[in-house]
Structure formats: structure tokens, C-alpha cells
Amino acid sequence: ATMLGQLLSAPVAERWGQKRPLVLFQSMVILSYAGCALSYASHPQLIPYLILLGSPFRGGTAPLTNTMVAEFSNKEQLSQSFSLLYLGTNVGVALGPMAASFLYARSLFLLFSFSALLLSLSTVLLMIAIPNVMRTKRAKDETTAEKGDALHLSPILIVFFLGFAIYSLTYGQNSFTLPLQFASLFGETVGSQSYAFLMSVNAVTVLVATAFLTIWTHKIGQLNSMALAMLFYVLGYTVYAGCTSFVPFLVATCIWTLGEILMATNANVFVNAYTPPSLRSRANAYLMTTSSLGHALSPSYGGLLLLVLDYRQLWLINAGLCFLLGCGYIALNKHLKR
Numbered sequence: 001a002t003m004l005g006q007l008l009s010a011p012v013a014e015r016w017g018q019k020r021p022l023v024l025f026q027s028m029v030i031l032s033y034a035g036c037a038l039s040y041a042s043h044p045q046l047i048p049y050l051i052l053l054g055s056p057f058r059g060g061t062a063p064l065t066n067t068m069v070a071e072f073s074n075k076e077q078l079s080q081s082f083s084l085l086y087l088g089t090n091v092g093v094a095l096g097p098m099a100a101s102f103l104y105a106r107s108l109f110l111l112f113s114f115s116a117l118l119l120s121l122s123t124v125l126l127m128i129a130i131p132n133v134m135r136t137k138r139a140k141d142e143t144t145a146e147k148g149d150a151l152h153l154s155p156i157l158i159v160f161f162l163g164f165a166i167y168s169l170t171y172g173q174n175s176f177t178l179p180l181q182f183a184s185l186f187g188e189t190v191g192s193q194s195y196a197f198l199m200s201v202n203a204v205t206v207l208v209a210t211a212f213l214t215i216w217t218h219k220i221g222q223l224n225s226m227a228l229a230m231l232f233y234v235l236g237y238t239v240y241a242g243c244t245s246f247v248p249f250l251v252a253t254c255i256w257t258l259g260e261i262l263m264a265t266n267a268n269v270f271v272n273a274y275t276p277p278s279l280r281s282r283a284n285a286y287l288m289t290t291s292s293l294g295h296a297l298s299p300s301y302g303g304l305l306l307l308v309l310d311y312r313q314l315w316l317i318n319a320g321l322c323f324l325l326g327c328g329y330i331a332l333n334k335h336l337k338r
Contacts, residue, residue, distance in 0.1 A: 002059030002292055003293065010284075010286075018281065019130055063288045067284045069085055071277070156336070160270070185244065201250060227327075228262060234323050267287065
């Protein structure tokens with residue numbers, strides 16, 4: 001359902017711009033959460049269906065948001081803009097589980113009501129403070145489109161999307177294989193607590209290191225930065241392959257989190273920098289969809305490998321895939337510089 005919303009956001013945005021669909025999509029998610037809150041006491045069985053109905057609209061917000069960030073940033077500011085977006089997202093990711101657990105312990109009604117309220121405030125702010133730039137941008141793109149070079153996405157971007165799906169497939173093992181490995185090594189109770197702490201370290205590392213990495217890698221370009229990100233993943237996953245105690249896991253997580261930061265910021269910058277403005281909505285939708293596809297397939301991929309391999313071999317395979325992706329980013333960078 002999420003991927004459906006991500007794909008549908010592209011034709012909707014190309015027809016009506018980004019702001020109006022984003023307001024509509026967020027409003028539908030608000031209605032979904034409000035419905036969950038209202039049905040909690042009398043019809044709790046409706047909650048899963050209401051969440052499912054809101055999922056396509058929630059999925060469509062991410063590509064629309066990315067496109068709006070690109071629309072309001074010039075090419076030189078894309079890196080800083082997407083770094084700020086990523087940083088803001090991770091502040092929410094860090095605080096969200098704490099707020100959710102606090103509210104969940106008291107009442108699901110409060111949980112859904114608070115979510116609807118916060119999203120309502122965000123939507124009102126979007127309506128008041130953000131202009132609709134569709135017509136001014138489209139006017140600038142009409143001449144380019146008439147020449148025929150802004151009608152289709154570049155084959156380079158298609159290859160990039162496929163590579164990003166593979167990256168998401170390996171990244172998803174951090175939330176599938178890693179908890180299983182912790183349970184195997186430390187037991188279910190200690191393992192779950194240790195994994196939760198590890199993910200907290202991941203969030204803190206993102207908050208602390210994002211600005212530094214953005215400044216440090218700003219001049220080396222997006223593809224070189226993503227190749228460096230793959231090096232961090234190779235190092236982190238290789239350490240995972242040999243871990244038997246908690247401290248090496250902690251060190252490895254800090255290492256690959258640096259790669260996560262570089263991928264999250266530079267992938268968006270690359271896609272929006274190499275896409276004609278008239279096709280940015282489509283490109284961002286494809287990027288989000290391939291990412292979601294990789295995450296969706298990740299448990300099956302990890303589970304199938306664990307049927308015939310152990311944790312060490314799985315992490316080494318992931319490290320090998322990341323190494324190949326890094327080589328691919330370097331080759332793509334050389335190709336674009338010809």
C-alpha cells in the first residue's frame with residue numbers, strides 16, 4: 001500500500017504540483033488517525049483497516065516532500081537542504097518511539113489523537129507558509145520539454161534506482177537479521193534490550209555526525225560520497241560477521257551509520273540534480289518505491305540465506321554487495337565525467 005502511494009504521487013504531482021497533493025495526502029492520514037482514535041473504544045477491530053487505508057497517502061508524502069525541497073533549493077544548496085531534511089526526520093525518529101511508548105502505555109486513544117494533532121499542525125503550517133511553485137517551475141521547463149530532453153528519465157537514473165534497491169535490501173538486514181543475531185548471542189530479553197540501545201546509538205550518531213559529514217564530503221560529489229558510504233558499510237558489516245560480544249557491535253554500528261548518513265543525503269541530491277525539473281516528482285517517486293521494495297524483500301532475502309548459511313556468512317555477503325555497489329558508483333562517476 002505504501003509503494004502504491006509512492007508511485008501514484010508522481011502523476012498527481014505532475015498534474016497539480018507538489019503542495020496541493022501533499023496537503024491532501026496528509027489530510028487523509030489525519031483522518032485515518034482520527035478514525036483510529038474514535039473507533040478505539042467502540043470498534044477497535046476497525047483500526048488495522050483504517051491504518052491500511054491511510055498507508056498509500058502516508059507513502060505518497062515522502063516523494064512529494066523531496067521534490068518540494070529540490071524545488072526550493074538551487075543546485076548548490078541541494079546537499080545542505082537534504083541534509084537538513086534528513087536531520088529533521090531523524091529528530092522525529094529519535095523522539096517518536098519515546099512519545100509513542102509513553103502514550104501507548106496510557107491509551108491508544110491518546111496515541112492516535114496526538115499523532116493526528118501533530119500532523120494537523122504540520123499541514124496547517126504547510127498551507128500557510130509554503131507557496132505552490134508548480135506553475136512558475138513548469139513555465140521554465142516547457143522549452144526544454146519541447147526539445148525532447150525532458151520527456152524521459154535518463155537510463156543512468158534507472159540503473160541508479162536498481163542499485164538503490166539492492167542497497168535497501170542489505171540495509172534492511174539491520175532490522176531483520178541483527179535482532180535475530182542478538183537473540184541468538186545474548187538471549188531474547190538481553191538481546192532485545194541491547195538491540196534497542198544499539199539503534200539509539202545509531203540515532204544519536206546521525207544527529208551528531210550529519211552536519212560534519214555534509215561539510216566534509218560536499219566537494220567530492222554525490223557518487224564519490226556514496227562510494228565512501230559503501231566503504232563504511234563494508235567495514236561495519238565485516239565487523240558484524242566476526243562479532244561475539246556487544247562492544248564490537250557498537251563500534252560497527254557507528255561505522256555503518258556514517259554510510260547511512262552519506263547515502264540518505266547524497267542519493268536524494270544526485271537524483272534531483274540529474275533529473276529535469278519537470279520530472280523530479282517521477283524520479284523521487286521511483287527512488288522511494290525502489291527503496292521500499294528493497295526493504296519489503298529484505299526479510300525474505302535474509303531468511304532464505306539463514307536457512308543455508310550462518311550469520312557470519314550473511315554479513316559477508318552483504319559486505320560483498322556493498323563493495324560491488326561502491327565500485328559501481330565510482331564507475332558511474334567516471335562515466336558521467338567523460
